[in-house]
Amino acid sequence: xxxxxxxxxxxxxxxxxxxxxxxxxxxxxxYERYVLGNEDGFMxxxxxxxxxxxxxxxxxxxxxxxSERYDRDIYLKREDLxxxxxxxxxxxxxxxxxxxxxxxxxxxxxxxxxxxxTATAMAAAHLDMPCEIYMGRRDVNRQRPNxxxxxxNGAELNPVDIGRGxxxxxxxxxxxxxxxxxENTHYVIGSIVGPAPFPAMVRxxxxxxxxxxxxxxxxxxGRLPDSVVACAGGGSNTMGIFADFVxxxxxxxxxxxxxxxxxxxxxxxxxxxxxxxxxxxxRGVAPNSASLSTGSEGVLHxxxxxxxxxxxxxxxxxxxxxxxxxxxxxxxxxAKLVDDDRVTPVNVDDDAALEAFxxxxxxxGIIPALETAHALAFLETDAELGEFVVVNVSGRxxxxxxxxxxxxxxxxxxxxxxxxxFDE
Amino acid sequence: MSNPAIDxxxxxxxxxxxxxxxxxxDYDASLEYVEALARGGADVIELGLPFSEPIAEGSTIQGAIxxxxxxxxxxxxxxxxxxxxxxxxxxxxxxYYNLIYQxxxxxxxxxFVEQAAATGIDGFVVPDLPAEEADPLREAxxxxxxxxxxxxxxxxxxxxxxxxxxxxxxxxxxQARLGVTGAREDVSTQTTASLDRLAEYDIPKSVGFGIKAGxxxxxxxxxxxxxxxxGSALVDIIADGYxxxxxxxxxxxxxxxxxxxxxxGALEGAQQH
Numbered sequence: 001x002x003x004x005x006x007x008x009x010x011x012x013x014x015x016x017x018x019x020x021x022x023x024x025x026x027x028x029x030x031y032e033r034y035v036l037g038n039e040d041g042f043m044x045x046x047x048x049x050x051x052x053x054x055x056x057x058x059x060x061x062x063x064x065x066x067s068e069r070y071d072r073d074i075y076l077k078r079e080d081l082x083x084x085x086x087x088x089x090x091x092x093x094x095x096x097x098x099x100x101x102x103x104x105x106x107x108x109x110x111x112x113x114x115x116x117x118t119a120t121a122m123a124a125a126h127l128d129m130p131c132e133i134y135m136g137r138r139d140v141n142r143q144r145p146n147x148x149x150x151x152x153n154g155a156e157l158n159p160v161d162i163g164r165g166x167x168x169x170x171x172x173x174x175x176x177x178x179x180x181x182x183e184n185t186h187y188v189i190g191s192i193v194g195p196a197p198f199p200a201m202v203r204x205x206x207x208x209x210x211x212x213x214x215x216x217x218x219x220x221x222g223r224l225p226d227s228v229v230a231c232a233g234g235g236s237n238t239m240g241i242f243a244d245f246v247x248x249x250x251x252x253x254x255x256x257x258x259x260x261x262x263x264x265x266x267x268x269x270x271x272x273x274x275x276x277x278x279x280x281x282x283r284g285v286a287p288n289s290a291s292l293s294t295g296s297e298g299v300l301h302x303x304x305x306x307x308x309x310x311x312x313x314x315x316x317x318x319x320x321x322x323x324x325x326x327x328x329x330x331x332x333x334x335a336k337l338v339d340d341d342r343v344t345p346v347n348v349d350d351d352a353a354l355e356a357f358x359x360x361x362x363x364x365g366i367i368p369a370l371e372t373a374h375a376l377a378f379l380e381t382d383a384e385l386g387e388f389v390v391v392n393v394s395g396r397x398x399x400x401x402x403x404x405x406x407x408x409x410x411x412x413x414x415x416x417x418x419x420x421x422f423d424e
Numbered sequence: 425m426s427n428p429a430i431d432x433x434x435x436x437x438x439x440x441x442x443x444x445x446x447x448x449x450d451y452d453a454s455l456e457y458v459e460a461l462a463r464g465g466a467d468v469i470e471l472g473l474p475f476s477e478p479i480a481e482g483s484t485i486q487g488a489i490x491x492x493x494x495x496x497x498x499x500x501x502x503x504x505x506x507x508x509x510x511x512x513x514x515x516x517x518x519x520y521y522n523l524i525y526q527x528x529x530x531x532x533x534x535x536f537v538e539q540a541a542a543t544g545i546d547g548f549v550v551p552d553l554p555a556e557e558a559d560p561l562r563e564a565x566x567x568x569x570x571x572x573x574x575x576x577x578x579x580x581x582x583x584x585x586x587x588x589x590x591x592x593x594x595x596x597x598x599q600a601r602l603g604v605t606g607a608r609e610d611v612s613t614q615t616t617a618s619l620d621r622l623a624e625y626d627i628p629k630s631v632g633f634g635i636k637a638g639x640x641x642x643x644x645x646x647x648x649x650x651x652x653x654x655g656s657a658l659v660d661i662i663a664d665g666y667x668x669x670x671x672x673x674x675x676x677x678x679x680x681x682x683x684x685x686x687x688x689g690a691l692e693g694a695q696q697h
Contacts (some may be wrong), residue, residue: 006556014556015521017480019577019602021554021584162486168477175479180603182579284476297531299522299552300477312499313526314476 006196007304009339011332014195016175016302023182024195030102031197035094035204042101046094046205053126054083054093056208060216060390065363070379070389073221076366077213077241077392086369086395087209087237088119092188094205096123099186106181108132109188110174112139112167112233113324113371114146115395116190121155123188131155134174137165139323142403164317167233167327171301191234192331195302199331206240213390214244224265226386230394231375232269232345233289233325235334237394242267246342266344266386269334270378272320273347279308279316286316291330292338292345305332321350321407322370324395351411352377357397357404358415369395370404426593427546427571429514433467434595434628438645438690440465441630442683443518443655445472445488446505447497449666453675454492455509457662460676462511464683469511470549470653473502473519480551482606484656487663499523499536506543514546516573516594521553524561537564547571547594555587562591573597576622578614585621595628595651600635600644607656608634619648636660638689645693652690658682 006014014024034042050056059078066074079087092109099107107129111117117133124131133150137159140147150157163169171193178187192199192206217224228245230238245265274288286308288294295306298313308316308328320326337343348356353370356377361367368376372394379391397404408416433439442461447454461469474489474497481489506515517540521533528535540548547570553561555574565572571594576585578601589596600615601608615631622629631644632653641652658679665675 014554015552016554017551017577018554018575018584018588019579019599021556022577022579022581163476172477172479176482176604179480182602299520299525301479302552307522309522309526311526313522314493315522 008199008333008336010297011303011305011335012196012199013304014302015299015304016195017179019179020182026102028197030098031201034098034101035201040101042097046097049097050090050093050208054089055081057212058082060213060220063364066379069363072385073388074379075225075388075390077209077390079209079237080366080368080372080393080396084115084119084122085398086115086119087206087240088116088190089123090208090240091190091202091205091236092116092119092123093126095186095188096120096127096129099188100127100129102186104186105184106130107186107188108134108174108177109190110167110170111135111190112170112326113322113369114139114143114150114399115324115369117155118146118149120188121150121153124155125153132158132177134158134160134170134177136160136167136170139166139170143323143399144402145399166318166323168315168318175301191236192239192333193234193301193303193305193329199303199333202236203239203243203333206236207243209237209240209392210242210244213241217390221388223388225388225390226264227266227268227389228392229268229270229375229378229389230392231325231371232271232292232330232334233327233371234329235269235331237392238269239331239333241392242343246337267342268378268383269338269343269345270374271345271347272322272325272353272374273349274319275350277347281310284310284314284316285319286328287319288347289318289320289325289327290347291328292334293347295330300329303332305329306335321353321403322374324369324371325374346378346383348374348377350407351413352380354404354407354411355413355415356380358413358417362415362417366393367397368393369397370400371395427514427569429546430468430516430571430594433514434650438649438694439467439628439630439651440683440687440690441468441470441651441653442466442658443470443472443653444658444662445474445485445492446502447474447492447495448488448659448662449491450495451497451501451505453672455505456672456676457679458509459511460679461683462513464680465687466513466683467651468514468516470516470518470655471506473499473517473523475520475523478520480604482604482656484607484659484663485605488659491666499527503539503543506545515544516547516549516571517545518549521550524550533561534564537561537568537570541568541570545570547573549573549575549597551575555584555591558591575599576618578602578618589625589627592627595630596622597653598622598629598631598649600631600633603633605633605656607636607660615644616647623648638685641686641689642693642696645690646696648697652686654686
C-alpha cells in the first residue's frame, strides 16, 4: 500500500469492494508519481492542455453592480468561462490524461447536473478515448442541453432508473460498471468524494482555481480577500477555490502560504437548503442537500463523511432545485475542515437561489448555474463577509434555462422576469 | 478463531450457501422463503440486511432490496426477523458497512456485532469493507465469536490474498467473475484459476457470483470449491412470484426445489473432485 494518507482526520478512507482495491492501489501510485511528482512531465502537460483547450487562466472580475448593491467589493471567479461552462473540466481533463498515462483504454463517469459528464465527454474526445456517462433519469429530464452536449461529443449516455434517479444513483451505477470493467477502465469521479485517493486528487486538479484567485487578488486588489464564497454539493469547486487558503492544511502547496493573511480569509461553503432543513425520517426524505450543516458521520460511496441518513444509516433522498447540489454526501476533506472550524457551512433555500439566479442575470449580464446561484444568494445575508469578497462562479446557467423558468413559474419571486410567449 | 457452527457446515461435504434479502418482498413471506432454503439443504444462509446504496449488487438483488425496504425493513426489524426465524442453520449477515457502523449510541461496529451475536447471527459478509478498513469490525467479531468473511476477487493479487486470508474466518467468499451480483449462463473460467491459486490456504472456499443451476454447482465443486453461494437465481424466483402474485407456498416450493437441485449438483461435483 502507498504512503499517502487515505484519511482527513476521521473522514475519508477506502470503503469499496475488494474487486476495486487493486485499481485503487494502481491509481494511488499513479497519483503520487504523475500528479504529485510530475513524473514524465505529466503536470506540465496538464497545465498546457488546460490553458490551450480549457482557456485558463480564468478572469477574476469585479462585479460593479453587485458591489454597489452590497456596499463591498464583490469579485467573481469566472469558472463559467472555462471551456464547457463550468469548473468541471479541470478535473475531467486531469483524470482523463492520467488514465491515458496509466494505459487505460476507456473512461466512465457519473454526472448530476450534466456538467461533469459534459466535461468528461469533451476531455475524452480531446484525448481520443471512448467514454460512457451514467446520469439519473430525473437529471436527464431536467438537464436536457447537457445530455445533447455529451452525445455530440461522442459519449455514450446511460440513464439510471434506480431510486429517485439523481446523482447518488448515478455514482452507485458507475461504481458497478467499474467493478465489471476495472481492468481497462478508469472511473473519472466528478467531485472530491469517493475512496482515497479520489478526494485529494480531484482537489489537486481543481487547485488551479485557488492558485489563480490568490495571484489575481493580489494583482488586482493588492491583498487576499476577506471572504471566499462557493456553493457545495460534493464540493469540488468549493475545495478548488479553498485549497490554497487552507494554510493549516498539510495539503496546501501554495508557495506563499502559511502567511497570517491566509488564516484571516473566511471560507463559506453554501449548501442547498432545498425547501426545508427538516427531514422526513419515515419516508427517508431530506428536502435539502445540506449534509455539512445538518448531516452526521457515516460511510457512503467509498468514504466516511457527513451524510444525510436516517437513524439506521439508510441514505436519505436529498433535494435541491439544482441537480449539481442534489447529493446526500459531501467530500470528506470539507467535512474535516468544517469540524476544524476552518470552513463555515451555510445554506440557502431554493427560493433564494432562484432569486439570485435572476439577480446576477439582470444586474451583471451573467446567467449563473443554479448551483452557483446558491453561493450568490448567500451575499444577501448579514454574514460578516468583509469588504473584499470573492464568489466562485462555478458554472454558467445555460443548462438550467428550462428548469429555472419552470421553477420560477411555480413561485412568486420579486425579481422574476416576464417570460410570456409571444403567440398572440 | 472462528465460529463453530459455520466450521461445522463445511465438515460434511460441500456447503450450500443460499442468499436472500430479509423482508423480500415482505416480512411474513420472507420468513417462509428463508425457511424453505433450510428445507432445500442450506448449510449456511447469507441473510441480507438491505442497504439503500448497494454498490456491489446487480439489478436482481437491487430489486430485492427495494422491495424489502419499501415493505418496512429496518435494522430492528431485521433482528426481530432473525429471532423469529425457525431454521437450524448458521446465519451470516450480509450488509453494507454504514448500517453496522451507525447502530447503537456510538458510531462504530461493536454495538451492532453485540446485538447480532445476541440474536443468533454467526458471521458477516460486508461487500464494501476491504481489508484496509476492516480492523474495527474484525476486533468486534473476535470479541463476540462471530466470523468475518472476506471476498476474494479475480483482481486480488497475491499480497492482498495473503492479507485477506489472514483476516478472514469461517470461509472465503471467492468472487467468480468481475462485476456485480447476478445469475449468469456461464461460469467463468476465472473461477478455476482462482481456486487453483487458493488451494494452498487452509480455509474453506465458497464460490459465488453467477451460479444459477445444479450443473454450475457441480462444476465449481468439482473444480475444488468447498461451498457454493447462490443469491440472484433464488431472488429471481421471489421476484417472479411477486410480479405474478403467486401464493407464498408456491414460491417457497420453487425455492426449495432449486435449492435441492443446487445441493445435488454440489454433491455430484464433490464425487468428481
